[in-house]
Amino acid sequence: MKRYEELANTIATEIAAGRIKAGTRLPSVRTLTTQYGIGQTTVFRAYYLLEERGLIQVRERSGYYVAQGVVANVQQNPARDESPAPALVSVSDVIFSVLDAVRHPGIVPLGSAFPSPMLFPLYRLSRAMSQAGRTLGPWNSVLDMPPGNEHLRRQIALRYTTMGAPQTLDEILITNGALEALNLCLLAVTKPGDIVAIESPCFYAALQAVERFGLRAVEIPVDPVTGLDLGVLESALRAHPVRAVWAMTNFQNPTGASLSREKKRALVALLAKYQCPLIEDDVYGELYFGPERPPPAKAFDTEGLVMHCTSLSKVLAPGYRLGWVAAGRFADAVRRQKLMTSISTSGPIQAGLAEYLQHGGFEKHLRKLRTTLNHQMETMEEAIQAALPRSIRYHRPAGGYFLWLRLPAEVDAMQLHASALTHGINVTPGTIFSRGNLYGNYIRLNCGHPWTPKMADAIKTLGELLDTLLSRDDHAALPSPSQPLLPVDDATRPNIS
């Protein structure tokens, strides 16, 4: 470890332990130079590194200060007589801590929800934007209003036809990414006080939406191999007036689970029986490693009860914020929610991405992206098997870029998250994927970034941090890759709450 890194880690530990509070001014470069007997450059580089990690902030003509938020109030390895660490940060704070850390390029993004932006055809995209921009007329701002740009909706409709789930143009509504689509669907079919069914573990945005809109949630367990438990879902539908089910059918976040074709068909039939809408989140569906795209549940929907939400954010154009929903019988209700929420989706973005979808070489890009992600996941697995305790369990998903790791029961993933962050590593603690601290010994790792020595180091550091949280006896090599890793067991099957 370089000298400036050592200094940065020393300061990071002080901050993490709460011994330097948020908002405190750090010693001047001159002071540290004298105090540690080191060069000014070393101090500058240490401060720069801490700034990159989001731990400190510069204020012009004033100096460096400890940043608000990120790790404030988290104690690293608290002594036994101090108050215990887990409860000090709320789940909600950790969600934003994970999201905020994404903004700092200095942090190893194992906790990010996005693949690396290096994997996308930025030049072709920007060229498509310019080409479409030149043909935008004054009335586009009106014509691109919900349901959205017709050229774009035609391109999207073509994709549905190809995957065997044809949609009419009228049923496709363009949104600001999939998250807006999901939220609009929820608002379209519920009112405050209603009950909805969500997954456990689930994409944390579902938990946030339930809370913000004053809904009540029934949590349906997700098996990391076979996905949503339809038996439990049916009990819930029988017992409660469930207004909607929000679920991810392919490469679920965080588990990576997918429903089989048969199970999707059964899910749609079950919901039709209860006339309950499905809000289907399928943002990872295009990122399959097998021979063909797994169909969405929407492909089996004959009654227009499924609202199929997806986007280009994880497969083509991160940051462009373009998504859509094929909303079936709810198309008009969702369109009205869109008008009330953000009026419209940006016209130049709609036109630019329509142009790309038609002429940009999307299929070729997707083929390359799938191969890359599959390879990156393999590399990550090798690193995990070399550096993490053998007691760790996970199931390799058939697509996407997440690994959902079960750590030994005595590990607190929130503590691991906080400690890792002080080392410039972002991992997502399982806790944020449910309401009841259910996955306290799980972490989600992102394999969406090209492998680098820094990432290899990060996995090693994670291994060391886990060692300090575990008894030494437990640490040994993982079973060799030829031996199949066990799927996660019943610990992932919480009761409905």
Place this chain on the structure above:
Amino acid sequence: MKRYEELANTIATEIAAGRIKAGTRLPSVRTLTTQYGIGQTTVFRAYYLLEERGLIQVRERSGYYVAQGVVANVQQNPARDESPAPALVSVSDVIFSVLDAVRHPGIVPLGSAFPSPMLFPLYRLSRAMSQAGRTLGPWNSVLDMPPGNEHLRRQIALRYTTMGAPQTLDEILITNGALEALNLCLLAVTKPGDIVAIESPCFYAALQAVERFGLRAVEIPVDPVTGLDLGVLESALRAHPVRAVWAMTNFQNPTGASLSREKKRALVALLAKYQCPLIEDDVYGELYFGPERPPPAKAFDTEGLVMHCTSLSKVLAPGYRLGWVAAGRFADAVRRQKLMTSISTSGPIQAGLAEYLQHGGFEKHLRKLRTTLNHQMETMEEAIQAALPRSIRYHRPAGGYFLWLRLPAEVDAMQLHASALTHGINVTPGTIFSRGNLYGNYIRLNCGHPWTPKMADAIKTLGELLDTLLSRDDHAALPSPSQPLLPVDDATRPNIS
């Protein structure tokens, strides 16, 4: 009137009267040719006109059908023994009817909420987009996340400094237009069941937000000259735990009213006394006709209680969907709402508009736009005075592009809206700006479109429609322009509900 226009109006009247129902197939061109003894071209042109107005829709290889929605179930001039018209369409439906009509370029857009897209520098904007697009790096998708692109926030911060209300970069959050900003602010400071204060009449989106998020509203009267009634507001603050006030301080929609500097200062002081946040909607503030920009209430805010929301949609780039909020002490709470609602605002749009704001000539464009809108409003006033009954009252606002007309008490603006739509004219009935049918004899006219003969005809048609709704005696010339028009009287001061 041309022959095809006559035919179109005949059919439109049949549709409006409910004698041809939504979804009905219209007679074939051949049938009408025989029936009326007219040429095929005349029939085709009539159908094309009706399609433009959104009254009918073509289905491929099948023919023309009466469209769903727009005017279904509205009866024009019902006979006295039929059920009365007003209750047949809900306010909520009329809001969407007004919005939908905007999408049809054939409809005279007097009811639109947007100025003409012809008034904006589309070429310069698209050039700025291309220029910024070329410099977008892979990490922009991460760096542009909330609070948003730093270059853009710097440009916006400069504007605040210029108007005497300096804001730090951290307090500025980029959003998908002002509407998203307003909704996020509301979500940041309320939970379902809370009470908020809104204006009466108010921008209808406030009513929609209150309903969707399960809030309760106290309506504070707005005087078309002096704006929000602070006396009534103070009573409300004393009587209820009001969690936020949502108000428009400059060129209010729909009245055009502005608060004076003194009144803005008093409003901010009043809210500080009750520690109640102000969600300030200032989307028309830049469109002043006087010598200088009226300040926002935010300029008098020393406690960070004001969340100042605005956008570029009405002043520069319609359809780009770029807005922001300077959220004071709520900056972090609003940023979290943004992450949960739509994650981020489109990166290429943020970068492109930052480029335009810095180099595109925004001030020059604004000067020209203000002159144009002022002139268009004058022209509209002349047309109104020549063609509408003299009993109509309004107050000319000092900026923006809306005229808020009080019609004689016996006129039902919902009926006028429906009748006008069958003539291809969209006007906004006052009813949609409150919860309790309070402005049933008001309409809002949009002066944001360049004057055309079609618009002149539309005003004349409105005059004729009003004539049919009024006794003949009432119809005479308006007072000459030299004589000041009266401000709207106490009828605009409803009680709190």
